[in-house]
Amino acid sequence: MTPTLLGRWQTRLLLLATIGAFVTSPFALGYLRPEASFSFFWVLGYVAIFGIAWDIVYDYLQKFRWDRDWPGVLQLLAGIWEAAFLAVILKIFHLPGIPQETSLFWFALHYSLVWLSVYISAQVIMRILFLRWRFHGGQWL
Amino acid sequence: MNPDSRQIQLNWVDPTTKEQQKLRLKLPIAIGRELSKMPSTIHGDRVSRLVLESTQVSRFHALILFEQGQLVVTNQSQSGTFINGISVNRGVLNHGDQLQMGNYAIAVTFVASSLETDSVISFHPDTDLPEPEVQRKTVTATSDFPPAIFQSQQISVRDLYATNLPVYQIDYVAIGAGLGSFIWVDFLRIFGVKVRQIVAIGLEKQPYARYQRLCLNSQIPLHERLRSNSDSCPDNIWGWPSYAIREAWRDFYKGKINSALQYLWQVFAEPTLAETYTPRAGNVFDSIDREAKRIGWHQIFRYGRVRAIRKTDDERYAIAYSCSSSNHRDRAIVLARYVHLATGYPAIQFLPDLQKYREKTQDFKSVVNAYEQHEHVYKHLERYGGTVLIRGRGIVASRIVQRIYEVRQRNRNIFVLHLMRSPKSQGNKFDAAQRQVENHYEFQPFNWPKACWGGELRAILENASPQQRQQFLKDWGGTTTAARSDWRRIVQEGISQGWYQITFGEVERVEREQQNTITYIKGKDLQGQIKLQADFIIDATGLEAKAKSNPLLDDLVTHYNLPLNHLGRLAVAHDFEITEMRSGKGRMYAAGAITLGGPYAAVDSFLGLQYAALRSADSLAAVRAPGMHRLNCFCSFSQWCKWITNQSPV
Numbered sequence: 001m002t003p004t005l006l007g008r009w010q011t012r013l014l015l016l017a018t019i020g021a022f023v024t025s026p027f028a029l030g031y032l033r034p035e036a037s038f039s040f041f042w043v044l045g046y047v048a049i050f051g052i053a054w055d056i057v058y059d060y061l062q063k064f065r066w067d068r069d070w071p072g073v074l075q076l077l078a079g080i081w082e083a084a085f086l087a088v089i090l091k092i093f094h095l096p097g098i099p100q101e102t103s104l105f106w107f108a109l110h111y112s113l114v115w116l117s118v119y120i121s122a123q124v125i126m127r128i129l130f131l132r133w134r135f136h137g138g139q140w141l
Numbered sequence: 142m143n144p145d146s147r148q149i150q151l152n153w154v155d156p157t158t159k160e161q162q163k164l165r166l167k168l169p170i171a172i173g174r175e176l177s178k179m180p181s182t183i184h185g186d187r188v189s190r191l192v193l194e195s196t197q198v199s200r201f202h203a204l205i206l207f208e209q210g211q212l213v214v215t216n217q218s219q220s221g222t223f224i225n226g227i228s229v230n231r232g233v234l235n236h237g238d239q240l241q242m243g244n245y246a247i248a249v250t251f252v253a254s255s256l257e258t259d260s261v262i263s264f265h266p267d268t269d270l271p272e273p274e275v276q277r278k279t280v281t282a283t284s285d286f287p288p289a290i291f292q293s294q295q296i297s298v299r300d301l302y303a304t305n306l307p308v309y310q311i312d313y314v315a316i317g318a319g320l321g322s323f324i325w326v327d328f329l330r331i332f333g334v335k336v337r338q339i340v341a342i343g344l345e346k347q348p349y350a351r352y353q354r355l356c357l358n359s360q361i362p363l364h365e366r367l368r369s370n371s372d373s374c375p376d377n378i379w380g381w382p383s384y385a386i387r388e389a390w391r392d393f394y395k396g397k398i399n400s401a402l403q404y405l406w407q408v409f410a411e412p413t414l415a416e417t418y419t420p421r422a423g424n425v426f427d428s429i430d431r432e433a434k435r436i437g438w439h440q441i442f443r444y445g446r447v448r449a450i451r452k453t454d455d456e457r458y459a460i461a462y463s464c465s466s467s468n469h470r471d472r473a474i475v476l477a478r479y480v481h482l483a484t485g486y487p488a489i490q491f492l493p494d495l496q497k498y499r500e501k502t503q504d505f506k507s508v509v510n511a512y513e514q515h516e517h518v519y520k521h522l523e524r525y526g527g528t529v530l531i532r533g534r535g536i537v538a539s540r541i542v543q544r545i546y547e548v549r550q551r552n553r554n555i556f557v558l559h560l561m562r563s564p565k566s567q568g569n570k571f572d573a574a575q576r577q578v579e580n581h582y583e584f585q586p587f588n589w590p591k592a593c594w595g596g597e598l599r600a601i602l603e604n605a606s607p608q609q610r611q612q613f614l615k616d617w618g619g620t621t622t623a624a625r626s627d628w629r630r631i632v633q634e635g636i637s638q639g640w641y642q643i644t645f646g647e648v649e650r651v652e653r654e655q656q657n658t659i660t661y662i663k664g665k666d667l668q669g670q671i672k673l674q675a676d677f678i679i680d681a682t683g684l685e686a687k688a689k690s691n692p693l694l695d696d697l698v699t700h701y702n703l704p705l706n707h708l709g710r711l712a713v714a715h716d717f718e719i720t721e722m723r724s725g726k727g728r729m730y731a732a733g734a735i736t737l738g739g740p741y742a743a744v745d746s747f748l749g750l751q752y753a754a755l756r757s758a759d760s761l762a763a764v765r766a767p768g769m770h771r772l773n774c775f776c777s778f779s780q781w782c783k784w785i786t787n788q789s790p791v
């Protein structure tokens with residue numbers, strides 16, 4: 001992928017709001033766990049908000065690459081980094097909407113599934129629905 | 142050097158177009174990027190100022206003066222000036238030296254060079270084969286066709302019918318019927334246009350016929366991999382499923398799990414942790430066959446060579462084409478409102494010294510161009526062994542070295558001399574990034590940085606001024622090859638085993654002596670002259686695409702006084718329209734190599750052709766061209782479902 005900053009933002013927000021929310025629902029509604037908890041949606045929200053800042057960093061780093069591209073492996077590394085960052089913030093500081101005693105296992109499982117489905121949707125669904133998306137650095141608007 | 146003349150000749154290869162540049166300048170000479178930053182006079186002498194448009198060249202980079210019987214270069218730039226690869230602040234220039242500044246390598250000559258002619262190999266007008274002996278001019282010279290009314294700027298449709306030539310009316314015409322035309326037609330069909338509304342005029346039914354021939358000649362057999370991204374799919378406008386996924390799926394099905402996983406890993410990690418995935422030529426052709434059938438290409442295709450295009454008085458275009466076969470002459474006119482020009486490379490570039498050699502000796506066997514059929518070279522080598530001299534260091538050179546390496550497995554008595562103009566120690570730079578160089582080969586997965594297709598660089602180029610575009614194209618383009626591990630291994634092995642040798646120099650002339658070709662290279666000083674003896678010389682320097690070398694484009698450009706861009710190609714708008722050709726409601730678009738130098742860099746590639754087709758299709762939908770509907774999310778999805786289930790789009 002060769003995203004632009006605007007493209008990163010647009011794709012991140014759209015996919016988290018749709019596919020991300022879809023994957024989060026069973027967690028939040030308690031289908032997968034004994035108790036329902038809206039905090040999974042808060043996690044999704046933080047991934048989106050912090051992500052807007054992270055995207056600026058990635059976009060800057062991308063300029064050091066000759067092809068100005070951002071391959072899947074870097075997306076994976078960025079995803080792991082964002083998760084680790086969020087987990088640390090969550091455990092050390094208190095983030096509104098997410099109880100500090102949240103289980104890291106459930107956090108990791110939920111986050112991984114969201115990441116994977118967002119990654120795959122960007123590869124497949126975005127291309128099929130938005131013909132111009134791949135020529136505009138990931139912008140769909 | 143004759144000090145009275147105080148002139149030197151500078152020869153270099155333009156980093157963007159790869160075309161040879163040659164300039165004779167009077168001393169003193171200043172070289173730099175900005176005219177105003179260079180002195181206009183020195184000690185009362187007028188300075189010849191040479192502007193090199195590249196950000197890697199400083200505003201005022203170097204000065205060449207004649208001092209005490211010598212030519213002296215003084216560096217003015219932080220990034221340095223090099224003579225034969227050695228950085229100098231002040232250095233003496235000798236005849237035959239290489240002067241390096243940024244991404245330019247300039248050969249300095251004191252004596253006049255006699256190579257002045259424009260040398261190309263044309264495509265034969267009927268067979269489309271590369272034909273060294275065909276004279277371009279004979280193609281345009283005709284007696285009664287196109288008819289005399291084609292001399293006016295605008296033709297009246299009534300006069301057209303009065304010619305008694307068959308006249309057909311249609312909505313859309315694609316001229317060329319190669320890959321660019323096919324991709325455009327694919328978009329039209331998917332956007333809603335019916336088969337009976339479109340005609341594609343060209344010489345061969347298969348859209349990839351010429352492309353395949355050029356591939357085969359330049360050593361890309363069907364099982365070999367192209368230089369193309371996994372999701373550059375000329376048969377699929379969405380790029381999904383990409384070629385890597387399809388190949389993985391097929392291999393998985395055959396039980397080849399490892400290779401299937403490898404392709405998927407490649408597209409996930411390329412180019413950072415894995416070698417870039419590229420599709421096999423044969424798979425690409427098969428996929429085009431399937432799509433051609435799906436969209437009804439064979440009903441759309443019409444055999445013919447287009448001779449001239451004119452605006453008509455009813456806001457359309459009259460397209461005169463001949464479709465004569467060996468036993469009868471046939472000509473016709475097509476009237477259409479929407480026209481697409483994708484005629485591919487106008488000709489093949491051929492090194493002037495090799496062209497001279499051929500003209501003089503009529504020997505078309507020992508000296509060949511890589512894009513011509515030259516299988517006899519490898520057959521001969523396999524049987525008798527011998528030495529091959531390769532000129533040029535791009536991807537085609539890599540493929541030829543690979544082929545020779547394969548032949549060498551059966552005959553060890555084969556040697557390769559790779560002649561390059563100058564050493565290359567540093568890759569192109571752009572902002573904070575730099576290209577990698579190894580053994581004087583410069584690497585890049587594709588012919589442009591990836592972001593030129595749909596990333597940041599695409600947007601930057603589109604928004605740039607013509608001057609800025611010139612610079613960007615220089616910085617991003619140039620002669621590069623793919624960093625394939627097998628190629629790198631072959632070169633390394635060849636160098637260490639001694640059968641592959643890289644030599645540098647400026648060719649003076651090529652002669653035939655006994656059974657061999659002798660290439661004379663200018664030495665550093667006037668006494669020294671290097672002779673390279675070889676059984677075969679293969680020119681792998683490139684294809685040429687100046688619009689004027691195609692007779693049809695030449696006629697169009699001359700007749701309507703069309704603007705050309707700095708590379709001598711057609712000037713197009715962001716949506717690839719040739720705006721000067723607008724004829725009321727009528728629109729004419731162009732695509733492919735004939736549009737390089739404009740708003741988009743990667744015009745000559747599958748994905749670039751798709752981009753151009755998408756832009757023009759969107760414009761056509763916006764002006765409500767018949768049958769065209771802009772593809773929104775729903776239509777796009779339903780069309781993709783038709784693609785995957787192999788149903789006709791409309």
Ligand SMILES: Cc1cc2nc3c(=O)[nH]c(=O)nc-3n(C[C@H](O)[C@H](O)[C@H](O)COP(=O)(O)OP(=O)(O)OC[C@H]3O[C@@H](n4cnc5c(N)ncnc54)[C@H](O)[C@@H]3O)c2cc1C
Pocket residue numbers: 269316317318319320321322342343344345348349351352355356359367368369370373445446447448483484485486684691693732733734745746747748
């Ligand atoms: C060896 C090689 C390898 C390449 N590999 C890749 C790759 O891996 N990936 C990639 O994306 N790109 C690649 N390209 C670049 C590009 O995709 C191809 O060159 C592609 O074929 C360009 O399509 P086109 O329509 O511009 O030209 P073409 O496919 O050559 O079609 C032009 C057609 O127009 C016809 N024509 C010309 N004048 C007239 C006339 N007056 N009347 C009627 N017909 C006319 C010609 O006969 C020709 O058939 C490669 C190019 C070459 C040469």
